[in-house]
Amino acid sequence: MKAKDLRELSLDELNKKLRDLKEELFTLRMDKALHRLNQPHRFSEIRHEIARVITVINEKRGGNNGH
DSSP: OOOHHTTOOHHHHHHHHHHHHHHHHHHHHHHHHHOOOOTTHHHHHHHHHHHHHHHHHHHHHOOOOOO
């Protein structure tokens, strides 16, 4: 999902999306530990998506995190 699409979501929806992505990342880590990982490229995709969601959440809250 692109940042433009994420900006259209509410804070509650963004927080839910963030939770879902973190759960998916956890599941991937478990699959890797159990040698069942089929899509290793998903690690970087999910981490980038998490970063996008966090960025949009911070924009909506109006915070610049000390920068």
